[in-house]
Every structure is written in C-alpha cells, then in structure tokens.
Amino acid sequence: MSARGRRTFIVGVGHTAFTKPRGEKNVEDMGLEAATKALLDAGITYDAIEAAYVGYCYGESTTGQRALYALGLTGIPILNVNNNCSTGSTALFGANNMVKAGLVECAMALGFEQMASGSLKSHWPDRPSPSLIIGAASAEAEEGLPSGDNFGPVAPRMFANAAQEYFDKHGGSVEHLAKIAAKNHKHSVNSPYAQFHDGWSVEQVLGAPRVTKQLTKFMCAPTSDGAACCIVASEGFVHAHGLENQAIEIVSQAMTTDDPTTFESKSPMSVVGYNMTKACADKVFAQAGFKPGEGRDQVGVVELHDCFAANELITYEALGLCATGEAHRLVELGDNTYGGKYVINPSGGLEGKGHPLGATGLGMHFYIAMQLRGWAGPMQAPGLFDAPDRRGKYGLVQNIGLGGAVVCSLLRRPDFFQASRPDGRDRLGYNHAHECRAVAAEDVDKVKSAKHSPSILGLAKL
Amino acid sequence: MSSYGRRTFIIGAGCTAFIKPRRQRHVEDMGLEAATKALLDAGITYDAVEAAYVGYCYGDSTSGQRALYSLGLTGIPVTNVNNNCSTGSTALYQANTLVKAGAAECALALGFEQMAPGSLTSHWPDRPAPGALLNDAARVAEDGLGAGENFGPYAPRMFANAAQEHMERYGSDVGHLAKIASKNHRHSVNNPYSQFRDGWSVEQVLGAPQVTKQLTRYMCSPTSDGAACCIVASELFVRAHHLENQAIEIVAQAMTTDDPSTFESGSAMNVCGYNMTRACAAKTFAQAGFAPDEGRDQVGVVELHDCFSANELITYEALGLCAPGEAHKMVDRGDNTYGGKYVINPSGGLEAKGHPLGATGLGMHFYIAMQLREWAGPMQAPGLFDTPDKRGKFGLVQNIGLGGAVVCSLLRRPEFFEPAGPDGRDRLGYNHAFECRRVTMEDVNKVKSRKSSPYVLQAARL
Numbered sequence: 048m049s050a051r052g053r054r055t056f057i058v059g060v061g062h063t064a065f066t067k068p069r070g071e072k073n074v075e076d077m078g079l080e081a082a083t084k085a086l087l088d089a090g091i092t093y094d095a096i097e098a099a100y101v102g103y104c105y106g107e108s109t110t111g112q113r114a115l116y117a118l119g120l121t122g123i124p125i126l127n128v129n130n131n132c133s134t135g136s137t138a139l140f141g142a143n144n145m146v147k148a149g150l151v152e153c154a155m156a157l158g159f160e161q162m163a164s165g166s167l168k169s170h171w172p173d174r175p176s177p178s179l180i181i182g183a184a185s186a187e188a189e190e191g192l193p194s195g196d197n198f199g200p201v202a203p204r205m206f207a208n209a210a211q212e213y214f215d216k217h218g219g220s221v222e223h224l225a226k227i228a229a230k231n232h233k234h235s236v237n238s239p240y241a242q243f244h245d246g247w248s249v250e251q252v253l254g255a256p257r258v259t260k261q262l263t264k265f266m267c268a269p270t271s272d273g274a275a276c277c278i279v280a281s282e283g284f285v286h287a288h289g290l291e292n293q294a295i296e297i298v299s300q301a302m303t304t305d306d307p308t309t310f311e312s313k314s315p316m317s318v319v320g321y322n323m324t325k326a327c328a329d330k331v332f333a334q335a336g337f338k339p340g341e342g343r344d345q346v347g348v349v350e351l352h353d354c355f356a357a358n359e360l361i362t363y364e365a366l367g368l369c370a371t372g373e374a375h376r377l378v379e380l381g382d383n384t385y386g387g388k389y390v391i392n393p394s395g396g397l398e399g400k401g402h403p404l405g406a407t408g409l410g411m412h413f414y415i416a417m418q419l420r421g422w423a424g425p426m427q428a429p430g431l432f433d434a435p436d437r438r439g440k441y442g443l444v445q446n447i448g449l450g451g452a453v454v455c456s457l458l459r460r461p462d463f464f465q466a467s468r469p470d471g472r473d474r475l476g477y478n479h480a481h482e483c484r485a486v487a488a489e490d491v492d493k494v495k496s497a498k499h500s501p502s503i504l505g506l507a508k509l
Numbered sequence: 510m511s512s513y514g515r516r517t518f519i520i521g522a523g524c525t526a527f528i529k530p531r532r533q534r535h536v537e538d539m540g541l542e543a544a545t546k547a548l549l550d551a552g553i554t555y556d557a558v559e560a561a562y563v564g565y566c567y568g569d570s571t572s573g574q575r576a577l578y579s580l581g582l583t584g585i586p587v588t589n590v591n592n593n594c595s596t597g598s599t600a601l602y603q604a605n606t607l608v609k610a611g612a613a614e615c616a617l618a619l620g621f622e623q624m625a626p627g628s629l630t631s632h633w634p635d636r637p638a639p640g641a642l643l644n645d646a647a648r649v650a651e652d653g654l655g656a657g658e659n660f661g662p663y664a665p666r667m668f669a670n671a672a673q674e675h676m677e678r679y680g681s682d683v684g685h686l687a688k689i690a691s692k693n694h695r696h697s698v699n700n701p702y703s704q705f706r707d708g709w710s711v712e713q714v715l716g717a718p719q720v721t722k723q724l725t726r727y728m729c730s731p732t733s734d735g736a737a738c739c740i741v742a743s744e745l746f747v748r749a750h751h752l753e754n755q756a757i758e759i760v761a762q763a764m765t766t767d768d769p770s771t772f773e774s775g776s777a778m779n780v781c782g783y784n785m786t787r788a789c790a791a792k793t794f795a796q797a798g799f800a801p802d803e804g805r806d807q808v809g810v811v812e813l814h815d816c817f818s819a820n821e822l823i824t825y826e827a828l829g830l831c832a833p834g835e836a837h838k839m840v841d842r843g844d845n846t847y848g849g850k851y852v853i854n855p856s857g858g859l860e861a862k863g864h865p866l867g868a869t870g871l872g873m874h875f876y877i878a879m880q881l882r883e884w885a886g887p888m889q890a891p892g893l894f895d896t897p898d899k900r901g902k903f904g905l906v907q908n909i910g911l912g913g914a915v916v917c918s919l920l921r922r923p924e925f926f927e928p929a930g931p932d933g934r935d936r937l938g939y940n941h942a943f944e945c946r947r948v949t950m951e952d953v954n955k956v957k958s959r960k961s962s963p964y965v966l967q968a969a970r971l
Contacts, residue, residue, distance in 0.1 A: 052612065073637060106633055108566045108591040108866075109912025112766055113639035120771065122788055124764040125914060126599055127591045129570040137588055141603070148610030150514065161636060169569050170632070174623055175535060177568070177575035180968060302586035304574055309582065310964040326584055404570075450571025452587060500769045503642060 052147035056294040056461065058280045059089025059471065060413040064483050065242045065273035065401030067164065074106060074159045076508045077274035078114030081406075082157050083486045084479060085276035086118075086494035088471035090288060093118040093496040096278070097151035099125045102138035102158040103405035105170065114157065117507050119496025131448030132354060134158060135275060135408025140302050140454050142279045152284045158410075159274035160403035166200040167270070178450055181205075181309070181318065188212075188315040199259035203267055203355055205449075207259035208315035210357035219375030221261050224356040225252040228266040228398055230384050231353060235395020237425040239483035240410075242271050242401035266356040271401030275409035277416070285461075292467045295416045298441070299334035300456040303327040309451075316361055320447050324365035327453040328445065332367070335441075335457045343367045346457075347440030348418045348428040349389055350411035352447045353396040359383075363391075366445055366455075390428035393418065408446035408454060415442035415458050417480035422472065424481035438462060485509060514609035518756035518923065520742045521551025521933065522875040526945050527704045527735035527863030529626065536568060536621040538970045539736035540576030543868070544619050545948045546941055547738040548580070548956035550933035552750060555580040555958040558740070559613040561587045564600035564620040565867035567632065576619065578965045581958025593910030594816060596620060597737065597870025602764050602916050604741045614746045620872075621736035622865035628662040629732070639912055642772065643667070643780060650674075650777035661721035665729055665817055667911075669721035670777035672819035676723075681822065681837030683723055687714040689818040690728040690860055692846050697857025699887035701945040702872075704733050704863035728818040733863030737871035739878070744923075753925050754932045757878045760903070761796035762918040765789040771913070778823050782909050786827035789915040790907070794829070797903075797919045805829045808919075809902030810880045810890040811851055812873035814909045815858040821845075825853075828907055828917075852890035855880065870908035870916060877904035877920050879942035884934065886943035900924055947971060 061084025063077050078101070086093060093115075101111025111127040130137040135158035142154035169176040178201075185205045189197055194211050197204050214220055229249045235241040247255075247265050255263040285294045303326045308317040332342040343366070351366065353359035363374040368389060369382075382388035394400050394414040397407060417423045418431065419442050432439035442458040472478045475490075486509055495504065523546025525539045540563070548555060555577075563573025573589040592599040597620035604616035631638045640663075647667045651659055654673050659666050675681050691711045697703040709717075709727050717725040747756045765788045770779045794804045805828070813828065815821035825836040830851060831844075844850035856862050856876040859869060879885045880893065881904050894901035904920040934940045937952075948971055957966070 052610075070635065075639075104570045106636065107631055107639050108593045108596065109910065109914070110639045112912050112914070113642065116642070116767065116772075120767045120769045122765045122768050122785070124602070125592075125766045126603065129589045129591075130587075131570045134570065140586070141588065144607065144610075144612060148514075148606070148612050150606060150610055163635075171568055173532065173625075174568065177537070177570075177572045180575065180578075180965060184964065302588075303584045304587045305578065305582045306584050307582045307960055307962040310578075310962045323584070448571065450574050452571075452574070498769055500772045502646075502772055506642070 053149055054282050055143050055146045055279050055297045056285050057277050057297060057412060057416045058285060058290045058294050059085040059278035060416050061085035061088060061276045062240050062410055062413045063274045064240050065271040065403055067242060068162045068270055068272045070161065072272060074103060074110055074161045075114040078157055078159045079117045079507055080486045080509065081274035081276040082118060083491050083494055084475065085278050087474045087490060089278050089290065090474050092494050094121060095153050096123060096155045097153055098123055098145050099155040099157065100128055100138040100141035101125065102128050102134035103160055104129050104131060104134055105160060105162065116500065116503050118494065119499045121496050121498050130452040131450045132404050133408055133446045133448035133452045133454050134405045136446040136454035137452060139277055139409060139412060140300060143297055143300055146279045146281050153278065153280040155276065155278050156409060157276045158405040158408065160405040161272050162270040162403060164270055167202055181449060184310045185318045188313045188318050191313050194260065197260050203258050203262050205319050206355040206357040207261040209319045209361055210261050212315045213361055217372035223360060223375040223378045224261060224266050225249045226378050227356040227359045228252045231392050231396040231399040234393055235399025238394050238400055239481065241395045241399050242269055243399050262355055262357060268354045268397035268402040271403040273401060273403040273406045275406040275413050277409050277412050291463050291465050292470045293420050294461060295419045295458050296461045298457045298459050299331045301327050301330035301334060302452055302454045303330065304452050319358065320449060320451055320453060321361055321365050323451060323453045324362060324445060324447055327455045328366045331455040331457050340367060345441050346389060346443045347431045348393060348415060349391045349443045350394060350414050351391060351445040353392060353398050354402060356398060362445060393426045393428055411444045411446055412456065415444055418442055419458055419460050422478055422480035424478060426481055515611055516744050517605050517608045517741050517759045518747050519739050519759060519874060519878045520747060520752045520756050521547040521740035522878050523547035523550055524702050524737045524872055524875045525735050526702050527733040527865055529704060530624045530732055530734045534734060536565060536572055536623050537576040539734065540619055540621045541579045541969055542948050542971065543736035543738040544580060545953050545956055546937065547740050549936045549952060551740050551752065552936050554956050556583060557615050558585060558617045559615055560585055560607055561617045561619065562590055562600040562603040563587065564590050564596035565622055566591050566593060566596055567622060567624065579969050580956065581961045583958050583960050592914040593912045594866050595870055595908045595910035595914045595916055596867045598908040598916035599914060601739055601871055601874060602762060605759055605762055608741045608743055615740065615742040617738065617740050618871060619738045620867040620870065622867040623734050624732040624865060626732055629664055643911055646772045646780050650775055650780050653775050654777060656722060659722050665720045665724050668781050668817040668819040669723040671781040671823055672723050674777040675823055679834040685822060685837040685840045686723060686728050686818045687711045688840050689821045690714045693815060693854050693858040693860045696855055697861030700857050700862060701943065703857045703861055704731055705861045724817055724819060728860065730816050730859035730864040733865040735863060735865035735868045737868040737875055739871050739874050754928050754930055755882055756923060757881045757920050758923045760919045760921050761793045763789050763792035763796060764914055764916045765792065766914050781820060782911060782913055782915060783823055783827050785913060785915045786824060786907060786909055789917045790828045793917040793919055802829060807903050808851060808905045809893040810855060810877060811853045811905045812856060812876050813853060813907040815854060815860050816864060818860060824907060855888045855890055873906045873908055874918065877906055880904055881920055881922050884940055884942035886940060888943055
C-alpha cells in the first residue's frame with residue numbers, strides 16, 4: 048500500500064472508564080459516551096462526520112450502527128470491523144486512510160467491548176477457531192524450550208513462552224517481568240479511567256497467584272468493558288474549525304499481518320507476533336522519513352500492547368526502542384518510566400487500565416494525543432517539548448492482535464500547533480485527559496445531528 | 510463523501526457453490542476456493558494483492574486472516590468487516606475505495622459464511638440485540654397496516670409487512686410476490702452455483718408452506734454456506750496485466766446507512782430500508798454522472814437483494830427502475846426477466862441461489878461482472894451490447910443489510926474493453942461464469958505467494 052496522501056490529525060478523543068466486566072453497561076451506551084466526549088472535545092457535531100468505523104469483537108453485526116444512531120441517522124457509511132486485540136486501531140486505520148486519501152474531511156473511529164470475565168475463549172463452538180492453527184504452532188514452539196512444559200490458559204502461556212525464549216537467548220528473568228508489571232500498575236494510579244488503581248509493588252506482583260511458569264496474575268491484563276473514540280480530520284478541517292490548539296498529527300501509520308515465521312520458525316517470540324510488530328514499526332518509521340533503525344530517539348512517550356508483561360518486554364526490542372537482547376537492560380535502567388528515556392504506558396498499559404478488545408487501540412491513541420497536547424496532568428511525560436523543534440518528541444502507539452494484525456502509529460504536534468483557549472477542556476467543562484466523568488443528556492444534545500431519532504436517543508442509558 | 514478518485518475495475522471474480530448449511534465445509538476452505546478462482550481469473554498471484562477486506566458475520570475475529578494465510582503471509586493489511594446481509598459488498602466497498610483513492614493498485618474483497626440452518630437468530634444471548642430497535646419499529650409499522658396481526662419469524666415478517674404496505678397503497682397482491690419468486694427460481698435452473706435449481710412455478714410457490722400471511726417458503730431465501738471473492742484494480746494495473754479483455758469498471762459505488770424514517774415514519778417499507786436503498790441508488794447514479802432520477806434506462810441487468818420476494822418488489826421502486834407504485838406492473842409486464850426491459854437476478858437471486866451473509870454481496874458483483882463480460886452462457890442477458898455506445902448497458906447491484914447499510918454499484922464495460930487473447934476462462938480451464946468446479950492444490954499453487962507457509966497450507970481441505 049502506498050503511504051502517500053494528505054496530512055491527517057486526531058482532532059477529538061473520548062474514553063469511558065474501563066471496568067471489570069459485569070454486564071452493567073451496554074456497548075451502545077458506552078459507545079455513545081466515548082463518541083459524545085470525542086465530539087465535544089473537537090467542538091463539532093455528528094453532522095461533521097462523513098464516515099465511521101466501529102470496532103468490536105463480540106456482538107451481533109451492525110452493533111456499530113446501534114451505538115452511533117443515538118447521535119444521528121445521517122446516512123453516512125458505517126463499517127463494523129475487527130482484528131482481535133488490534134480491533135480499535137484497525138478502526139482508526141480505516142478512518143485515517145479515508146481522510147488521508149482525500150475521500151472525506153472528517154471520519155470517526157469508535158471501539159467498544161462488553162466481555163465475559165476470565166480468559167479469552169471462542170464464542171463459536173460449532174466450528175474450528177481461526178486461532179487453532181496458531182495454538183498448534185505455539186505448542187510446537189513450547190516443545191523447543193529447554194524449560195519444558197509450561198502450564199496455564201492458552202493466551203498467557205503463549206506470551207510466557209515468548210518471554211522464556213527471550214530469557215534463554217539474552218538473559219533477564221521473571222524479575223524483569225515483575226518490574227514491568229509494577230511499573231504499569233504504578234502508572235495506572237494516575238489514570239481515573241483505569242480498571243486497577245492498586246499500584247502493586249514488584250514483591251506484590253511476584254507474590255500474586257501464578258498463571259504460568261513465568262507470569263503471575265498481576266502481570267496479566269484483565270478482561271474489561273469499555274469504549275474509546277478518536278476523530279480524524281484533514282488539515283483543512285483543522286483550520287476551518289480552529290483546532291490548531293489540540294490537533295495531533297498522525298505522522299505515519301501502518302498495519303501489518305503475519306509473515307511465514309509466525310508458523311514456520313517454531314520460535315515462541317515469532318508465534319506471538321514479534322516479527323509482525325517489527326515489520327510494522329519499521330514501516331511507520333520509514334513512512335515518517337527515517338532511515339532504517341533510526342528515529343527511535345525522537346520518541347518520548349509510548350503506548351504499547353502489554354496484554355502480558357512478557358509482551359511488553361519483547362516489544363521494546365521489536366519496536367527498536369532498544370537493541371536486540373537489551374530489553375531487560377532497558378527495564379533495569381528505568382528507561383520505560385518517568386525520569387527515563389521513554390515513558391512507556393503512562394496510562395498503566397493493558398495490565399493496569401484494562402483491555403476491552405475493541406476499545407484498547409483507540410484508548411492508546413487517546414492517551415498519546417493527550418500527552419502530546421500537554422494535557423495529561425499527573426500522567427504527563429515531562430520534557431516532551433524541551434526540544435529545539437517546537438513539534439517536540441513523537442508519541443508511538445503499538446497495538447497487536449494475534450491471528451493477526453499489528454497497527455503502529457507515530458503521532459506528533461504539528462508545526463502549526465498553538466495552545467490557546469477555549470479548547471476541548473472548556474467544551475467538556477473539565478480536563479478529560481485525567482478526569483473521568485459520565486456524559487449527560489445535555490452533552491449528547493450539544494453534539495447530536497440535526498437528523499436524529501428521538502425514539503432511539505430515548506433508549507440511551509447514560 | 511466526495512466521489513472523486515481514480516477509475517477502478519473488477520479484474521477477477523470467483524464463487525463457490527452456495528449450499529444448505531451442513532457444516533461440511535469450513536469458511537477458511539470456502540474462502541480459499543473463492544479467492545483462488547478470483548486470482549486465477551485475473552491471472553495474478555496473491556503477491557499482487559496489497560490489501561484485503563474479508564466480510565463475514567458469524568465466527569471469531571481474524572477468520573479473514575485464517576482463510577487468506579493459505580494463499581500467503583505477505584504482511585499486507587487485512588481487515589475483517591461486517592454489516593449484516595450487506596457484509597459482502599461492504600468488503601468490496603472498502604477494497605474499491607482504497608484503489609480509487611490511489612492507496613493501492615490492487616485490493617481483494619473476500620466474503621464467506623457458515624450458517625446455522627433455519628431463521629436468523631442472535632448468537633449473543635447475554636446482551637440486547639442491535640436488531641431490537643428495528644423490531645420495535647416493525648411492530649409499530651405492523652399495527653399501522655390493515656391486515657391485522659401477522660405471524661412468522663421476525664425477518665420474513667418484517668418484509669412481508671413491507672409488501673403488505675405496498676399492496677394496500679398501490680394494489681399489488683401476493684400473486685406478484687409469487688411471480689417474482691417463480692421468476693428467480695426459473696433463472697436459477699441455469700446456475701450451477703445455486704442452492705436451489707427446482708424452477709418452481711407460480712402455483713408451486715403459492716402452494717408451498719405459509720411462512721407469514723403473505724410469504725410462502727419459496728418466496729424466502731434459505732440460509733447457506735458459501736464464499737465469493739472480487740479483486741479490484743486500477744487502470745494502470747489493468748494495462749500492466751493485459752486485462753482489457755475482462756476488466757469491468759466500477760463506474761460508481763456508494764454506501765448509505767439508515768435515516769430517521771426507518772424508525773420514525775411508521776412505514777413498514779422504511780423499516781425494511783426502502784429509503785436507505787433509495788438514497789443509495791440516488792447517490793450511485795449521481796456519481797455516475799446522471800441527473801436526478803435519470804440513467805435507469807441505461808441499465809440492462811440487475812442483481813438485487815431478494816432476501817424475500819417482498820423486498821424485490823419494493824426495491825424495483827427504491828432503485829428507480831419504475832415509478833413509485835408501479836412495481837407490480839413491472840412484474841406483470843415481465844420487465845424483470847429475459848425478454849423484458851431488465852433481467853433482474855439472472856443468478857436466481859437470494860431466494861434461489863442462497864444467502865451466505867458474508868458472500869452474497871460479492872456474489873452479486875461476480876454475476877454482474879460475468880454478464881458484462883458476456884461470459885454468462887445460459888444466464889446471459891441478451892442485448893446488453895446492442896447499443897450505439899460500445900460500452901453497452903450498465904449492470905446494477907443492490908445489497909442491503911438491516912441494522913443497517915446498503916451498497917449499490919453501477920458496473921460497465923470500459924471503453925478499452927477488447928475480448929481478445931487468453932482470459933480467465935483459459936486460466937481456469939473452463940468458463941467459471943456458468944460452470945461450478947472445486948479447486949485443486951495445483952490451482953492454489955499457481956496463485957499462492959512466494960511467502961507462503963506449508964504449515965498453514967497443509968491444513969487446507971479443498
């Protein structure tokens with residue numbers, strides 16, 4: 048796919064609390080909340096949206112329309128999309144491509160999920176799951192490990208084996224996984240959207256119930272309910288709506304799927320998408336104009352896919368944030384948190400904030416956009432703009448779903464960014480970067496389309 | 510949404526037999542068959558495909574990758590999409606917009622479904638179905654009709670009520686529904702891909718078991734298993750691969766979703782998306798350069814969404830093939846079949862050929878492409894090219910999913926079309942427009958990528 052096209056910007060973002068799945072809120076209501084916040088943030092109504100991509104893994108088809116119809120029935124194209132855990136950024140990828148290509152001026156990407164508690168499993172018992180084949184590859188890869196048989200549910204086990212492969216090749220240990228997890232849990236204390244606010248220490252993480260040989264419970268993302276929304280627009284739209292004070296540029300973005308090593312290499316790291324992430328990262332840095340291997344120093348803040356602390360460890364390398372075999376050193380140096388080279392997962396990551404499959408990737412972009420706006424309050428990575436270039440450092444997002452697909456994005460303040468008021472914080476009435484509130488009917492009224500249906504809106508439970 | 514962009518062409522198309530759901534074939538195998546046929550048809554390998562969109566409603570996320578990985582693990586973006594019964598054309602819509610926008614030279618749209626027999630039901634009992642909204646609106650609309658309470662499963666009942674509304678407003682009757690059904694069943698006798706080839710007469714249709722007050726069983730599409738695939742490419746690509754002898758232009762294509770009248774008008778026809786189709790057709794013909802309400806005379810052949818013959822009746826009007834209130838007169842004149850003004854559903858339509866949700870919309874484009882190539886043999890609509898303009902008449906596709914979304918396409922031979930030299934029929938070894946054969950591993954080997962995985966391919970069951 049060609050990378051050419053117009054500049055695109057995230058102009059509005061919204062997020063709900065991510066909560067333990069209790070079936071208390073329906074996806075249409077969570078989706079309405081996230082989308083309303085994003086529209087308020089951007090200072091536009093739903094009438095400005097020309098196309099929408101809605102990502103979710105669980106639920107009937109056209110659940111996207113069910114959620115968006117509360118905002119209006121404007122007849123725009125709406126596509127329901129999914130890619131396992133990278134569903135949210137898949138929706139954003141679709142929206143971004145539409146704007147980039149000049150087909151629309153403004154597109155919405157919404158993602159949500161209502162999950163069952165416990166480990167992920169197939170919802171379709173009458174047919175072979177698409178992940179059977181990757182499960183088989185994982186089992187074969189496990190046999191190649193000197194540490195012998197692992198145990199635990201399929202998903203954590205696969206990633207635990209990847210960590211084990213890393214340890215066998217490069218050194219490092221479960222201690223490093225615990226440090227990563229504790230780091231994320233410490234970060235999440237500052238995010239009111241996060242599912243967990245426990246701030247567990249390394250000792251507490253190591254002392255938690257064992258899930259596999261390597262992973263304890265506190266090194267695993269929970270299942271969650273929640274929603275998130277990003278609105279993408281062209282430069283023309285940004286200027287027309289006076290959004291120079293909050294538009295964050297999607298400088299580059301790519302999606303990759305598996306290469307043969309996932310199945311042929313018998314490497315646990317490859318099975319869980321290490322090469323897929325590496326290929327994606329290489330693409331986005333190249334798209335941003337960097338030579339191979341370069342550009343990582345210009346990144347200041349990262350949201351990446353720590354479904355398990357094991358994946359965060361190997362992803363440092365896959366993204367090129369450190370050299371091969373140096374991921375555990377990065378942890379030891381504290382270069383993954385405040386005061387270090389990168390702040391990684393200031394939100395608390397999936398481990399700390401939760402992982403509603405359809406929302407996660409969009410949530411990541413929410414957090415990075417807020418970082419680059421400088422609105423992130425207690426979560427704010429310092430020094431992003433202590434740079435000669437007024438655009439400051441890049442934000443990097445990595446979102447992966449096994450099966451599979453990876454989406455990576457490089458975000459940055461545009462050259463024309465000029466902080467001024469009023470901005471989204473005034474329109475919402477509070478700084479939603481680090482304050483989590485519900486929306487009210489008055490909020491929806493401000494952003495709904497002129498072509499709305501009172502009977503549908505009347506069903507919304509805010 | 511702006512309609513500008515490059516010209517795009519369907520260069521390859523493939524279809525599997527649509528069969529009664531018996532869980533005999535898995536979606537990854539049916540998908541592999543359809544995609545292999547499309548690639549052979551186009552004379553390219555999977556390496557030429559730069560992005561893929563895979564549509565299906567039932568099944569875990571990343572079923573798209575599971576199917577395509579048999580052809581290769583090339584790392585291209587793969588997105589799983591759905592929109593209920595318009596899922597297949599939703600996948601095509603995305604592939605088309607990508608090429609149109611210049612973001613890719615060649616994109617693949619694949620759709621498949623493995624269904625449960627019987628009426629459509631929700632697979633997610635733990636949450637409200639998005640269709641609940643529509644059911645409420647359908648109830649209100651039914652109360653507004655003169656026939657009293659209807660009966661039957663919710664899907665046929667909704668469409669039966671739409672027909673009832675038409676009958677009360679315009680004087681059509683059940684006889685017209687039977688004529689439509691019989692016409693479709695008669696057409697299907699010529700189609701080896703079709704689930705039913707019984708060719709039922711009007712009397713047999715009327716004598717079949719009653720499903721609602723208006724519809725009998727033979728006026729209803731069955732549930733089906735099957736797959737279909739279309740490959741879209743730019744003009745550059747067509748020339749580079751010498752596909753001037755089979756490329757069919759997607760002159761115009763649009764997707765619309767509901768407007769408030771679906772839920773607010775109290776009209777059974779609007780509940781079933783009459784206005785949504787009307788808006789989509791208007792957009793599509795406008796994109797093709799026609800003034801409002803014009804252009805329908807230049808259409809020769811149509812594939813539209815007869816999930817129930819009731820929907821075919823009202824869709825004639827929604828598409829503007831006749832004036833409002835005149836649909837039954839069109840039926841009486843025979844202007845929906847060979848010898849009449851339009852050949853509508855030469856394939857046999859959904860009623861006869863079947864309706865695997867993810868595949869249907871792509872199947873429609875397969876049939877129209879074959880018509881416009883003039884390869885359709887016994888299904889061939891005559892006289893499409895007895896026109897002053899060598900491009901001949903347009904083909905029109907309409908695919909609707911309640912919930913909802915409509916996609917309409919206007920297809921036509923490009924001006925450079927020249928039936929000379931080897932084409933897809935030679936590459937497949939038979940005319941797959943009207944002969945249905947399985948593929949062999951030899952066929953797959955001809956089209957698979959250099960980056961293929963024997964591990965994945967060995968699991969394929971052709």
